[in-house]
Amino acid sequence: MPIEINTPLPEVPRDMEMGGKFTICAEIVVSSVGDVQNIDLRELAEDCANSRDGFAEMLSKAVLEAVSKWEYIAAGVCRYQHSAAECESSSANVEAIPVKLAYKFVFSDQGVTIEADSERAGS
Numbered sequence: 001m002p003i004e005i006n007t008p009l010p011e012v013p014r015d016m017e018m019g020g021k022f023t024i025c026a027e028i029v030v031s032s033v034g035d036v037q038n039i040d041l042r043e044l045a046e047d048c049a050n051s052r053d054g055f056a057e058m059l060s061k062a063v064l065e066a067v068s069k070w071e072y073i074a075a076g077v078c079r080y081q082h083s084a085a086e087c088e089s090s091s092a093n094v095e096a097i098p099v100k101l102a103y104k105f106v107f108s109d110q111g112v113t114i115e116a117d118s119e120r121a122g123s
Contacts, residue, residue: 010112041060
């Protein structure tokens with residue numbers, strides 16, 4: 001799995017009243033060098049807001065802006081010839097790989113929280 005280096009939260013006006021919870025779902029592709037190459041807002045699940053509906057549209061834009069700044073140490077896979085024990089050495093052959101991750105951004109009057117969405121990751 002990639003390791004987060006810089007993952008700022010989406011910014012919304014402090015005085016904005018949500019009047020409930022809004023969940024924006026996104027899948028991202030973290031490249032083999034650790035930057036975010038693709039952000040796809042997902043609206044297929046019932047708990048994900050439609051990013052083109054009024055209030056959710058503004059929140060979706062905040063998610064896109066924040067996630068575009070995210071940085072990671074890329075994920076890697078160890079390639080070995082004889083046994084997995086070779087991956088424990090300092091001379092292990094580790095290849096950086098791109099990965100797809102899914103997140104839920106839950107907005108409420110208390111702020112925003114981010115949850116990994118393992119049910120959608122890689123779908």
